Amino acid sequence: QVQLTESGGGLVQPGGSLRLSCAASGRILSSSVTSWFRQAPGKDREFVALIRWNGRGTTYEDSVKGRFTISQDSATNTVFLQMNNLTPEDTALYFCARGSQYSTSTNGYVSWGKGTQVTVSS
Numbered sequence: 374q375v376q377l378t379e380s381g382g383g384l385v386q387p388g389g390s391l392r393l394s395c396a397a398s399g400r401i402l403s404s405s406v407t408s409w410f411r412q413a414p415g416k417d418r419e420f421v422a423l424i425r426w427n428g429r430g431t432t433y434e435d436s437v438k439g440r441f442t443i444s445q446d447s448a449t450n451t452v453f454l455q456m457n458n459l460t461p462e463d464t465a466l467y468f469c470a471r472g473s474q475y476s477t478s479t480n481g482y483v484s485w486g487k488g489t490q491v492t493v494s495s
Contacts, residue, residue, distance in 0.1 A: 375399045375471050375484040382489030385459055393454040393489060395469035406472055407452045411465035420477040459493045466490050
């Protein structure tokens, strides 16, 4: 089973930047894609970004295009989410998840991290 651990969250000013990390261990080869999701209080968990481990390709939710960048380091089995130009609307608990095929729905994933909190406020 794949184990996922997020890190890098914190409090940041509007317009600032953060880089989130998702470290993986266990049966990594059973997963082909890694995605970031986020959930704000009182709202459903929503898709943010996706990257394919086997093959080129990334996907972004419309509101983060041009501001967020998802990337990976295969040598360390780590996926990153670089977040720039942050706004209060980005405040949420951010999760990473791995699955065996492409999906932008929470239903497509069975392996999840515990989450890391991102708060954008002055």
